[in-house]
Amino acid sequence: MIPVRLQIKGFLSYYDPVDLHFDSFDLACISGSNGAGKSSLLDAITWVLFGEARRRDDTIINHRSPAAEVVLDFNYENAVYRVQRSKQKEKTATLDFFIQSSAGNWKPLTEATLRATEDRIRQTLRLDYETFTNASFFLQGKADLFAQQRPGDRKRILAAILGLETWELYKEEAARRRRGFEIELANIEGAITEIETELKETDDRHARFNALNKEYATKKELVDARKALLDQQRLISDRIENEMKRIEKQSLEIKRLHAELDRQVDDLRARQEERKQFRQQIENENNIRVEHEQWLKNQKTLAEWETIASNFRQFEIKRHSPLLKIEVERASLQTELNNLIATNKTFTTLQEGMPSLLMQVEEFQQAIKTDSDQLEMRSVLENDMRELLAEKARVKAENSALKVAMDELKERISTLQATTGAICPTCEKPLNSAERHRLMGELNLRGKEKGNAHRENQKIFEHCDTLFREKETELLALQRVDADLKLQQRLFDVKSEEFRKNQVDIENWMSNGLVRLESIQKILLNETFAQDARAELVVIDEELKKLGYDAATHEEIRKIELTGRESQQSLLQLEQAKSTLAPLEREIESLEKAICSAEEHLQELEEEFQSDGQKMNETSAASPDLSQLEKEYYSIQVDVNKLLTEVGYAQNQVDVLKIQQAQKLVKLEEKETVNLKISNLKILERAFGKDGIPALLIEQALPEIESHANDILDRLSASGMSVKFETQREFRDKKRDDRKETLDILIRDSAGEREYELFSGGEAFRVNFAIRLALSRVLARRSGARLQTLVIDEGFGSQDAEGRQRLIEAINLVRTDFAKILVITHLEELKDAFSARIEVTKEASGSQIHVVSA
Template identity: 30%
Template sequence: RQGRADEFTVKTAAERKRVLGDILGLDRWTIYEERAKERLRTIQAEAEAIELRLREIESELAHRSEYEMELDSAQKSIEELGAALQEAQTAYQQIETARTEFRHAEAQIAEIGRRVARAERELTALAEERVAQQKRLTEHEGLLAQADEVEAGYAAYQQAVEQEQTLGAKLHQSVELNERRVALEAQLAEARHRIEIKREVAAQRVAELESRLPDDTLLTKYEEVQAQLAHLTQLAESREAARDDRARIAEEQAELRTRNESLKAEMNALKEKIELLEQAEAECPLCAQPLSDEHRIELQARLQAKGQAMGNTYRANQAAAQELTGRARALEMQIAESDRTLRDTQALQRRAAALTERIERGEQAAEELKVAQTKLNQAERQLEEHGSEVRAKLAQILAQAEKLGYDAAAHEAARQAVAAGQVFAERKARLSAARTSVKEERETLARLAENEQRARKQMEAEQVRRTELEQKAGELEEQLQEAAAVEAELQRVRGEEAAARQRLGAAQQRLEACKALDRQQADKQKRRDELATEKSIHDELRIAFSVQGVPAMIIEAAVPEIEAEANRLLARMTGGCMHLRFDTQRETQAGEVRETLEIKIADELGTRPYENYSGGEKFRVNFAIRIALSKLLARRAGAQLQTLVIDEGFGTQDARGRERLVEAINAIQDDFARVLVVTHIDELRDAFPARIEVSKAPSGSTVMVL
C-alpha cells in the first residue's frame, strides 16, 4: 500500500478519499456492506413471499363460513337420505327374494320336466319289455307242444356225436403221428443241411487259409523293403550329423565376425593415433607430453607394426569365415538332398508294415489251416453217421399210422350227421329252458304291468306339481317386472347419499385445511416479525459499513494524524516555509456539505492547491505524506518501520531543496533501522556516512561498499 502514496496525491479531491480508504485497508468494510445488502435482499424476498402467502391464506380463510354451511347442508342431506335409502334397500331385498324364488321355481319346473320325461321313457321301456316278455312266453309254450319230436331228434344227434368223437380221437392220433413224421423228415433235412453248411464253411476256410500262406515273391519284396529302410536310417543319421556340423560352423562364423569387429575398432583407434603422431608438435597419447622426432617415429613404427599384425589377423579371420561359408553351403546341399530322399521314408515304412502284416497273417493262417482241415473231416463223418438213426425212427412212425386204421370218409359222414342234428340240440336246450322259465315269465309279465301302472300315476302327480309351480313362477315374474324401477331408485338414492357424503368429506377437509392455515398464518406472522427485526438490524449494519459509517470515522481519525506527521516532516524539509492541510468537507454552490479530501498547501506566497506547486515542491509534499502514511499503517498493524528506501527522489529538487531533503532524511534517520538512497547525482556521494557504489564495465557490473 505504501507504493500508492503518489496515487493518493495526484487523484482528484473526490477520488482521494476512496484512495485513502484503499491505502488504509477499508475495502473490507465494502465487503461487509455488500454482505449486509445481500442479507437485506434475502430478507426482503422472504418477507415478500411471506406477505404473498399471508394474503393467500387470508383469501382462503375468508371461505370458512361457506365451508361450514356446506358441512351442515351435507349432514342434513345424509340424514334425510338415510330413511329413503333404508326403504329402497327393503324394496330391493324383496325383489331379490322374489328373484331367488323365481329361479328356484324355474329349477323345480325343469327338474319335474326331466322327471316326467324320464317317467315317459320308463313307461315306454316297460311296455316294450312287456311285449318282448309276452313274445318269449308264447314261443316257450309252442316248444312245449313239440316236446316228443325234439326228444327223438336229440337222441339221433347224440349218437352221431359219439361216433364223430371216436373218429376224431383216431384223427388226433393220426395227426400226431404225421406231425412226428414231418418233424423227423425236417430234422433229417435240417441236420443234413447244417452239416453240409459246416462242411462248406470248413472247405472255404481251408481254401482261404491256403491262399494267405506267404510265397517266395512276398518274402523277396519284404527283404528289399527292409534293405531300403536300413539305407534311409543311415541317411537320416548322416543328415543329423550334417546339421550338427552346420550349427557348429555357424557358431564359429559368429565368433570370427565378433573378433573382426573388435579388431576393426582397435585398428581404427590405432589409425587415429598414427594420424595424431604424423601431425606437427604431436604429444604422447599416454602421458600427453611433447614427443621428440625420434621418439615419435619409433612410437609410430610400433603402432604401424601392431596395426599390420591386427590386419593380418583380420584377413585370416575373413579367409577362415569364407572357408566355413563354403563348408556350410556344402552341408546345406547335403541336408537338402537327404531331405528329398527321406521324403519317401513314411511311404516305405507303411509298405514294410503292410508286408510284415501279410507275412504274420500267412504264418497265422498256416496254424489255422490245420484246425480247419480237422473240422472239415469231422463234418463229413457226422453227415454219414446221422442219416441212418433218423431213418429208423421214421419207419417206426409209418408202421404205427398204418395200424391205427383211421377212415376219413366215415369221419366226414359223422360230421355231417352232427351238423344236421345241431338244430335238435338247440331246440332241446330251448325246450329245457322253457320248462324251467314259463312260470317265471308269467310272474315277470304281471310285475311289469304293475310297474307300468305305478309309473303312470307318478307321472301324473309330477305334471300336477309342475302346473302349480308354473302358476307361482308367473306371479313372481309379474313381481319382478318392477325390479328395474326398484334398482334404479336404489342406485339413485345411493348416488345421492354418496354425493352428500362426498360433499361432507370435502367440507370437513376444507375446514381441516383452514385449521392448518390458521397455524401456518401464525407461523408466517411470527416469521414476518422476526424478519422485520432482522431487517432493522441489517439496515443499521449497512449504514455502519457504508462510506458514511465506520470507514468515514476511521478516515476522520486518520487524517489529523497524517496531517500532523506530514507537517512535522515538511517543516524540517522547508525550514517551516510550507504547511499542508486536509479539508474533508466542502460546501457546494447549493449550500450543501459534501464529503471530500482536498490537500491545501500554504507557503510564503499563500495557500494553494497541490496541483499548483512545482515538481520539487510536490516531491517534498509526497515524501512527507508518504512517510506519514507509512508510520500510520505501521502503527495500525502494531509494528515499526525498519527500512526506508528513496529511489531517485532528488532529480526534481534544486540545490537548496536537495539540502533540505538530505537534512530531512538525516532528521528522520533515527526513526528507521536503515535508510537507503538510490541516486545518480555525484554531489550527493558525501552527503551520507556510508554508500554502495555500482560501476558498469564491459565484463559486468561491480559493487563496492565504502
C-alpha cells in the same frame, strides 16, 4: 507481514541459489551497483506472494536457467507461513501455500487451482498487490503511486489498507439478509391476501352447508324405504332359488336313471349276443375235435425235425473255427503285403531323388566357400570404424569447449552493451565509452574466430559420421553374410547326412524287403497258407453230409404246425361255452325284469318333474324384478353418499374459516416483525456502506495520517512544507447544496498552495515519502501485526546531502513502528548510515548477496 527467509533460484539476475535470512536485523540497507539485482529481491517477494513483478512473463526466468523458483517464509499474526512459486519456460506457474504447525512441520494450505491459492493468500494477508505496495513498498517508479491515484481510488485503497473491506462484507451480509426477509415478507403478504379472500366467502359457505344438510335428510328417508322393500324381495327370491335347485336335482336324477336304463339295455344285448355265439360253438363240436387231433400229429413230426436241426447246427459251429483261422491268416498276409508294396513305392521314389539330393549337397558346399571368402574383410572394416569414432569424439570435445568459451564471450558482450558504467573484466577499472567499444570489438573478433573453428570442426564431425555410417552399412551386410554362412553350413550337414542315410536304407531294402514281398504274393496266389485248418474243415463237411438235413422241409412242417394251433384255442372255447350257457340264460332273464321295473319308476319321476316346473314358472312370473330393484336402490345410495361427502366438505369449509381468522392474526404479527427487521437491515446497509462507518473511520484516521505526514515532512523540508487531506468538496454545479465525497491531497510550501504536478522531483519525493511513511506508521499502530515491513527502493538520488540526511532521520523516527525496514540504494556514502547491509554483487554466474552486520 514480516519476512523470515527468502530463497531465490533462476529468478531475473539470480541464477545460482540465494538464501537470505531476515532474523539478524530489523533495519538494513540493500546496496550494490546499478543492475546488480537489488530491486530483484523485492520483485521476488511480490512475485511469490501475488504473481506480480516488474515483468510477468517468461522474462522473469534467468536466461541460463530452465525455471525460476522463489520461496518466502514470513510471520503474520503470530503464525509462520511459507509460499513457494515456480515457473518453467513456456509453462504455467505452480504455487504452494503452507502454515507451520506447533511441531515445526509444514501443513499444506494449497487450493485446487493456482488462482484459488492466490485468493487464499490474499485472504490471509487481507491485502492485494496494489494495496500491499501502496502501504509497505516504495518501488522504483512507484513512490508517487498513492498520491497520483484518482481521489476515489485513493479512498478505496486507504479503506483496504485500514481493513475496512470487512464493513463491505457486513453490508453484503445485511443486504443478503434483507433480501431474504423481503422474500419472506412477500410470502406473508401473499398468505394474508389468500386468507382475506377466503374469509369473504363466510356467508356463502354457511348457506351452502344448510342447503346440503336439508337435501341429505330427504334423500336418506327415501333410501331407507327402498332398502326395506329390497330386503323383502330378496327373501322371496331366495325361496324361489331354493325350489329351482330342488327341481334341478330332480332333472339330474332323471338323467341318471335314463343313463342307468340305457346301460342295462346294452348289457342285455351283449349277453344275448354271447348266448348266440355259445350255441353256434356247441353245434360245431365234431369239426373242432377232428382239427385238434391232426394238430397233435403235426406237432410230433416237428419235434423230430428239430432234433436233426440241432445236430446240424453243432457241426456248423465246428466249421467256424477252421474258417476263422484261414481268414485271419489271409488277412495277416494281405496286410503285410500291402505294407511291403507301400514301402517299395517309397524306396523307388527315394532312389529316383538321389541325384537331385547329391546336387543340393554340392551347391551348399559351394555357397559355404563363397561366404567364407567375403568374411575375411570384416576385421578391416571394424578397425576403420574405431578410428572414425575416435576422431568424432575428439572434434565433439573440442566444440564443447569452444561453445562454453563463446557463451562466456557473449555474456560479457551483453553486460558491456547493457550498462554505461562497465568494469574492465581484466583490471576491474571503470571503462569509458571508447574503451568499452574497443573491448567489445576484441571480444566480437575472438568470438568470430572461435565460431569459425567450431564450424570447421562441425564439418569434420559430419564427414566422419558419413564415413562411419557407410562402414557400418558394409559391416551390417557382412553380418548378414555371416548369418547366411552358418545357415548354409547347417543345411550342408543336414543334406549330407540325409544322402548317406538314404543309400544305406535302399541297400537294405533290396536285399531283404523286396524278397519278402515276392514270397507273400506267391503264397496268396496258390492258397498254400493255413494247411491244418483246411484239413479240419474237410472232416467236418463229411459229417454234415451223413445227417441228411433239409432246411426247406423243416420250415414247411413248422408253418403247418403253427396254423393248427388255433384248433387248441377252439377246443378250449367249446368247453367254456358248454359250462357257461346255463348261468348266462339266468342273467338275461334277470336283466329283462330289472329294465321293466326301471322304466315304470322313471315315468313316475318325469310326471312329478313336469308338475313342479310348471308351478315354479308361475311363481317366478308373479315376482318383481330383483335386479331392477337393486339398481334403483344403489343409484339412490350413490346420490346419498355424494351428498354426504358434499356436506362433510361444506362443514370443513365452514370450520376452516375460524382457523384462517386466527392464522390471519398470526401473519399480521409476522408481517410487522419482518417489516421491522427489513427497516433495521436497511439502516445497517447504509451504515456499513462507503458513506457510513468506513467513511467515519477514514475521517478519524486522516487527521492522524496527516499529523504523522506533516511531522515527517517537517523534518524532511526544514519546516518548509505541509500536507492536508480534504474528504469533501463542492460540485461544479453551484446549484447543489450538498458536497461531493473525495480524498484530495493539498500541498503547501513557502510559495503557497500548489498542485502536486508542479513540485520538483526531490520535493515530490519528500511529499510522497512523508505520506506513505505516515500511512504505514499509522496502519502499523492501528492493525497490530498487520503491516510491519517497510521497503524503500528509490528517492535518495533525487535528494541533496541535507535531504538524504533528513530522510535517514525520518526512517529512524518510525523504526520502532516496524519489525523490518529495508532501504535500497546504490550510493556508497549511505552505506555507513545503516548498521546492517545486504550487499548485492553481479558476478559471471549471476547476482549474489552478502549480509554484513556492524
